[in-house]
Amino acid sequence: MKVASPTDHYRIDAEEFDYFSLPNRQHDDDARRKQEAVTKAASFPHSGRVLDIGAGNGWVQRILKASNCQVVNMELGIVNLKKLRAELGSQILCVVADAARLPFRSGAFDSIVASEMLEHVNEPAQVVQESARCLMNGGRLTVSTPYKENIPTYLCIHCNKPTPANAHIHTFDEHRHASQLKSSGFSEIRFFLIQNKVLHLLRISHFLRFLPYTLWRIIDRFSNLLVRKVQTIVVTARKVNARESSR
Numbered sequence: 001m002k003v004a005s006p007t008d009h010y011r012i013d014a015e016e017f018d019y020f021s022l023p024n025r026q027h028d029d030d031a032r033r034k035q036e037a038v039t040k041a042a043s044f045p046h047s048g049r050v051l052d053i054g055a056g057n058g059w060v061q062r063i064l065k066a067s068n069c070q071v072v073n074m075e076l077g078i079v080n081l082k083k084l085r086a087e088l089g090s091q092i093l094c095v096v097a098d099a100a101r102l103p104f105r106s107g108a109f110d111s112i113v114a115s116e117m118l119e120h121v122n123e124p125a126q127v128v129q130e131s132a133r134c135l136m137n138g139g140r141l142t143v144s145t146p147y148k149e150n151i152p153t154y155l156c157i158h159c160n161k162p163t164p165a166n167a168h169i170h171t172f173d174e175h176r177h178a179s180q181l182k183s184s185g186f187s188e189i190r191f192f193l194i195q196n197k198v199l200h201l202l203r204i205s206h207f208l209r210f211l212p213y214t215l216w217r218i219i220d221r222f223s224n225l226l227v228r229k230v231q232t233i234v235v236t237a238r239k240v241n242a243r244e245s246s247r
Contacts, residue, residue: 009167011076011077012077013077013167019056019057019080020057020080020083020087029205029206029209030195030200030205030231032209033194033195033205033213033216034115034116034144034194034195034232034234035059035063035115036213037144037192037194037213037217037232037234038113038115038142038144038234039063040192040213041142041190041192041234041235041236042111042113042140042142042236043140043236044064044067044069044111045069045110045111046067046068046069047067047068047069048068048069048070048109048110048111049069049070049071049072049108049109049110049111050064050069050070050071050072050109050110050111050112050113051071051072051074051102051104051108051109051111051112051113051131051134052071052072052073052074052113052115053074053099053112053113053114053117053127053131054074054075054099054114054115054116054117055073055074055075055080055081055084055094056075056080057080057084058073058084058087058088058092060073060113061073061084061088061092062088065088069110069111070093071092071093072093072094072095072104072109073092073093073094073095074094074095074096074097074099075094075095075096076096076097076098077096078096081094081095081096099114099117099121099127099130100121100122100123100126100127100130101130102130102131102133102134104134105134106133106134107134107135107136107137107139108134108136109134109135109136109139110135110136110139110140111135111139111140111141111142112131112134112135112139112140112141112142113141113142113143114127114131114141114142114143114144115142115143115144116144116145116146118143118145118170118172119145119146119149119168119169119170119171119172120167120168120169120170121169121170122169124170124180125180125183125184128141128143128180128181128183128184128186129183129184131184132184132185132186132239135239136239137239137240137241138238138239138240138241139238139239140236140237140238140239141181141186141236141237141239142234142235142236143177143234143235143236144232144233144234144235145170145172145177145232145233145235146168146171146172146231146232146233147172147173147193147230147231147232147233148171148172148173148230149168149171149172150171151164151165151166151168151169151171152164152165153165172233173233174191174233177189177191177233177235181235181237185239185240186237186238186239186240187237187238187240188236188237188238189235189236189237190235190236190237191233191234191235192233192234192235192236193224193230193232193233194217194220194230194231194232194233194234195220195230195231195232196220196223196224196227196229196230196231197229197230197231198223198227198229199219199220199223200231
């Protein structure tokens with residue numbers, strides 16, 4: 001599905017949605033587990049430059065604050081970036097830009113994160129391609145999206161046209177992610193299926209929130225083996241140079 005102007009929508013969304021205030025405890029727990037999984041998959045370098053596309057409340061900046069990494073927080077709108085700088089300090093780097101047209105030189109970053117944003121853009125393959133351009137050879141891209149999402153649509157009260165729930169206009173699985181990544185010159189593609197929907201539906205995940213990530217992940221993986229109802233896919237891949245890809 002394509003929409004007329006998702007870029008304009010998310011600029012407005014950035015003015016309206018407060019990424020610093022999650023609606024409830026369960027939503028907060030879900031977001032935390034997702035962030036832990038992305039962090040584990042990304043294997044962030046101890047130093048270097050990291051780009052967080054769709055930075056939201058700046059969680060990547062927060063987890064890397066004790067490292068020697070230089071994090072660039074990127075959003076379509078300026079409001080949440082201002083909140084981020086007000087909270088964490090004016091020294092942090094913030095950029096307002098479109099993920100399909102990254103305003104950085106080629107090879108500028110050691111690591112790029114695009115968590116929970118590819119499902120929102122018109123051309124996710126273009127975002128992956130731009131990420132490949134901006135990564136140094138050997139750099140790593142880590143993304144997360146909903147997994148095999150059945151996206152309901154509603155009739156918009158304003159325009160009387162079908163509107164996808166949560167502004168999700170794409171659904172992803174292993175094959176679609178792999179195709180986009182390989183086309184952009186990535187290799188060593190790894191998938192992590194997390195957040196069993198049954199645990200979420202029965203609110204068991206709420207009672208597991210005190211567990212460390214490693215133990216929670218064991219339970220989550222076992223649940224996915226029993227009932228393959230997965231909420232999120234995390235993908236990590238390494239950019240290869242032309243010489244490696246021709247071998």
